Amino acid sequence: MSKKLSGVLAVFEHVDTTIDAIRALKKDKRKLTVMTPVPNHEIAEEIDDTQSPVRLCTFVGGLVGGILGFALCAFTSLDWPLITNGKEILSIPPFMIITFECTILFGGLTNLVAMLFFSGLPSLDVSEGFDPRFTEDRFGIWVPCGKDEAEQVAGVLRANGAEEVRVDAA
Amino acid sequence: MSTLTYKKVNEDFLSLLRNPTKAWYILFALDLLVLAFGAACWIYQIQTGMGAAGKMRPVMWALYITDFVFWVGIGHAGTLISAVLFLFRSRFRNAIYRTAEGMTVFAVMTAGLFPLIHLGRVWFFYWLLPYPNQRGLWPNFRSPLEWDVFAVSTYLTISSVFFFVGLIPDLAVARENAVGLRKKIYTLASLGWRGTDRQWKHYNSAYIYFAALATPLVFSVHSVVSWDFAMSVNPGWHGTIFAPYFVAGAIFSGIGMVITLMVPMRKIFGLEKYLTDWHFDSMGKILLFTSLIVTYAYATEMFMAWYSGNIFEKSVFWDRAFGPVGWAYWIMVLCNCLIPLLCIKKSMRTNVWGMFIISIFVNIGMWFERFVIIVQSLSHNFDPWVWRMYQPTLVDVGVSIGSFAWFGMFFLLFIKFLPAMAIVEMKEILPAPRKNASAA
Numbered sequence: 001m002s003k004k005l006s007g008v009l010a011v012f013e014h015v016d017t018t019i020d021a022i023r024a025l026k027k028d029k030r031k032l033t034v035m036t037p038v039p040n041h042e043i044a045e046e047i048d049d050t051q052s053p054v055r056l057c058t059f060v061g062g063l064v065g066g067i068l069g070f071a072l073c074a075f076t077s078l079d080w081p082l083i084t085n086g087k088e089i090l091s092i093p094p095f096m097i098i099t100f101e102c103t104i105l106f107g108g109l110t111n112l113v114a115m116l117f118f119s120g121l122p123s124l125d126v127s128e129g130f131d132p133r134f135t136e137d138r139f140g141i142w143v144p145c146g147k148d149e150a151e152q153v154a155g156v157l158r159a160n161g162a163e164e165v166r167v168d169a170a
Numbered sequence: 171m172s173t174l175t176y177k178k179v180n181e182d183f184l185s186l187l188r189n190p191t192k193a194w195y196i197l198f199a200l201d202l203l204v205l206a207f208g209a210a211c212w213i214y215q216i217q218t219g220m221g222a223a224g225k226m227r228p229v230m231w232a233l234y235i236t237d238f239v240f241w242v243g244i245g246h247a248g249t250l251i252s253a254v255l256f257l258f259r260s261r262f263r264n265a266i267y268r269t270a271e272g273m274t275v276f277a278v279m280t281a282g283l284f285p286l287i288h289l290g291r292v293w294f295f296y297w298l299l300p301y302p303n304q305r306g307l308w309p310n311f312r313s314p315l316e317w318d319v320f321a322v323s324t325y326l327t328i329s330s331v332f333f334f335v336g337l338i339p340d341l342a343v344a345r346e347n348a349v350g351l352r353k354k355i356y357t358l359a360s361l362g363w364r365g366t367d368r369q370w371k372h373y374n375s376a377y378i379y380f381a382a383l384a385t386p387l388v389f390s391v392h393s394v395v396s397w398d399f400a401m402s403v404n405p406g407w408h409g410t411i412f413a414p415y416f417v418a419g420a421i422f423s424g425i426g427m428v429i430t431l432m433v434p435m436r437k438i439f440g441l442e443k444y445l446t447d448w449h450f451d452s453m454g455k456i457l458l459f460t461s462l463i464v465t466y467a468y469a470t471e472m473f474m475a476w477y478s479g480n481i482f483e484k485s486v487f488w489d490r491a492f493g494p495v496g497w498a499y500w501i502m503v504l505c506n507c508l509i510p511l512l513c514i515k516k517s518m519r520t521n522v523w524g525m526f527i528i529s530i531f532v533n534i535g536m537w538f539e540r541f542v543i544i545v546q547s548l549s550h551n552f553d554p555w556v557w558r559m560y561q562p563t564l565v566d567v568g569v570s571i572g573s574f575a576w577f578g579m580f581f582l583l584f585i586k587f588l589p590a591m592a593i594v595e596m597k598e599i600l601p602a603p604r605k606n607a608s609a610a
Contacts, residue, residue: 014604040370054376100386119368
């Protein structure tokens with residue numbers, strides 16, 4: 001009987017009832033995860049309205065890329081100082097093109113890595129707190145909680161319009 | 171579109187991923203046959219030497235560079251639709267962007283082959299890359315050809331990443347509806363996407379920045395490609411108008427290719443309710459707008475050749491219109507300047523098969539534009555003593571045709587094995603289901 005439940009999963013048909021349930025759970029100070037088939041601004045604002053750190057990572061990645069791109073041109077040109085095209089050894093305008101391309105390349109790759117890192121991807125086990133219908137047309141709320149709290153949480157979810165509530169064992 | 175629901179979008183778009191039909195296999199086999207012919211031509215060229223591709227002074231850049239610029243250009247419309255129109259919140263992009271983005275990646279993959287084929291000794295391609303070597307040699311970063319290496323490889327990397335990131339939520343949809351090996355592959359490729367609030371938050375943030383990074387990239391890549399020509403002092407090439415002229419041409423040709431691909435797709439897969447007159451009307455407007463820019467660029471080139479008083483410029487442009495390959499110039503004018511003017515009429519822009527025919531002309535015209543700029547300009551250089559027209563051979567024509575099969579192979583695989591229509595983005599423009607609809 002000491003088996004601990006991992007949480008309660010609710011399936012909703014409508015976005016407004018999902019929002020009602022989120023508000024009720026937040027009032028109870030519950031931790032929750034909401035799953036939606038499409039991004040939804042209303043739900044996002046209810047859950048967390050802070051900015052994603054991905055943008056800062058992208059900025060830093062782009063900046064580092066730009067510096068590295070320019071450094072590559074400058075140091076390799078100084079390493080073998082051969083005048084070509086009648087241009088200076090350190091010719092800034094043509095080097096700006098490599099600098100620009102490296103800014104975009106590093107910024108883009110950092111953006112990808114940061115997105116994956118902060119989203120917790122890759123994580124190939126999707127069995128916990130998930131239902132395939134969340135990729136189709138249903139909205140889901142996953143509330144991690146112990147067995148003793150499960151009924152109370154399930155009651156809140158049902159009261160707010162969940163069409164299906166499932167208690168998932170750990 | 172008002173009758174569509176999230177479930178219906180899933181069903182309709184996942185039906186594209188059903189097992190291929192007999193017609194698909196026949197088409198794919200034919201495509202591979204043409205590709206094999208192109209590959210055989212390339213192998214013959216490697217064994218024989220670059221002379222097999224008809225290269226002879228003064229035209230040392232011919233079909234391969236024409237094909238390179240053509241395919242890079244095709245790619246641009248995909249990024250325009252996926253990134254630029256995303257930033258402008260243009261809703262007509264949602265139904266067409268995935269196909270356009272796939273087209274971008276495959277077109278740039280095709281384009282990337284041509285500098286390698288053109289190198290001759292393809293196994294030395296790594297000399298283009300900056301790597302520490304025993305001789306202490308580095309590439310010349312003041313050369314536009316080196317800028318191109320960075321521009322095209324960055325473009326391929328970023329557009330592939332952007333394409334993949336856009337696919338993640340749709341691959342999760344495919345994962346939940348697939349069985350067997352397909353399920354395993356989609357599970358791996360979707361990286362365990364569940365659509366949680368945390369995942370959407372970082373995903374949406376990253377997507378905006380991908381679009382913001384891809385937007386200047388798309389304009390820079392074809393500018394850099396144009397500088398391969400404009401940085402030289404060759405008459406016919408040395409013009410400051412080249413960058414905007416090439417970028418507009420690239421978007422023009424890319425939109426043409428998107429229409430060429432989407433019209434048969436719409437018919438074969440019965441996507442009429444998703445790809446409506448509105449989409450073709452919008453693409454027709456972009457086609458018309460970019461056609462006018464290209465026409466203006468052709469006129470400016472001619473005007474500047476006359477106004478500059480430079481005898482070499484005057485000579486090369488006179489030869490372009492009335493010389494031995496003047497026919498190619500007039501095909502270009504007909505296909506790129508005159509035929510797209512039909513798009514002025516809304517009834518033409520919303521005539522799907524009419525747009526398909528116009529788009530075929532645009533594809534032909536834009537290929538000839540690159541041919542004219544590259545081959546004709548080189549054939550009529552400064553010194554009349556070296557003037558000589560290039561003659562195509564079976565080898566370079568075969569490789570060029572093979573490139574279409576290479577592109578076609580990836581595209582055929584794409585429409586059968588990856589969600590070719592953006593499922594999530596299509597759902598995003600539908601109203602979210604509400605219990606209390608009046609509160610929305």
